[in-house]
Amino acid sequence: MSRHGLAHAFARVAAAAALLVAVSVASGTGALAAGQELGKVLPTRSPEKVYSSTCGYCHGHNVGPIIRGRGLPVETIEYFVRHGNGAMPAFRPTEISNTELKALAQWISQAPVDAKEHGQ
Numbered sequence: 734m735s736r737h738g739l740a741h742a743f744a745r746v747a748a749a750a751a752l753l754v755a756v757s758v759a760s761g762t763g764a765l766a767a768g769q770e771l772g773k774v775l776p777t778r779s780p781e782k783v784y785s786s787t788c789g790y791c792h793g794h795n796v797g798p799i800i801r802g803r804g805l806p807v808e809t810i811e812y813f814v815r816h817g818n819g820a821m822p823a824f825r826p827t828e829i830s831n832t833e834l835k836a837l838a839q840w841i842s843q844a845p846v847d848a849k850e851h852g853q
């Protein structure tokens with residue numbers, strides 16, 4: 734490899750390393766979801782799955798208010814999930830991805846009342 738070629742190759746490696754650092758900072762690699770391996774992207778879960786594993790044990794079980802069947806606005810649901818409120822914790826994009834949240838908020842907004850749920 735010529736001197737020039739070597740310098741070029743080095744510049745490319747440096748750029749790739751810088752990009753990797755930027756990506757891991759942006760995605761907050763320090764905060765992996767439970768069971769997630771470093772460098773592995775978790776598959777997108779269905780709204781039903783996210784609701785039953787993350788929301789449903791409070792909402793529908795007397796901890797939080799009933800949120801299905803009320804036609805809550807999508808934006809309101811998204812806001813509560815990202816910011817939390819009182820006893821409700823906030824969820825980060827590493828826990829519920831933006832794609833999952835969009836689908837989840839839409840699903841909750843349109844979901845009918847579930848007679849098995851109870852709460853305020």
Ligand code: HEC
Nearest residue numbers: 787788791796797798800809810813814818819820821822
């Ligand atoms: C640890 C229990 C808990 C979990 C888990 C939880 N919430 Fe909540 N949530 C609450 C409580 C308690 C409130 C009422 C907070 C308040 O207004 O003081 C609430 C309020 C809300 C509200 C506002 C409802 C209203 O009538 O104003 C929405 C929307 C909501 N939660 C959505 C969700 C979604 C979606 C999830 C799952 C990603 C979730 N929550 C997970 C406890 C929880």
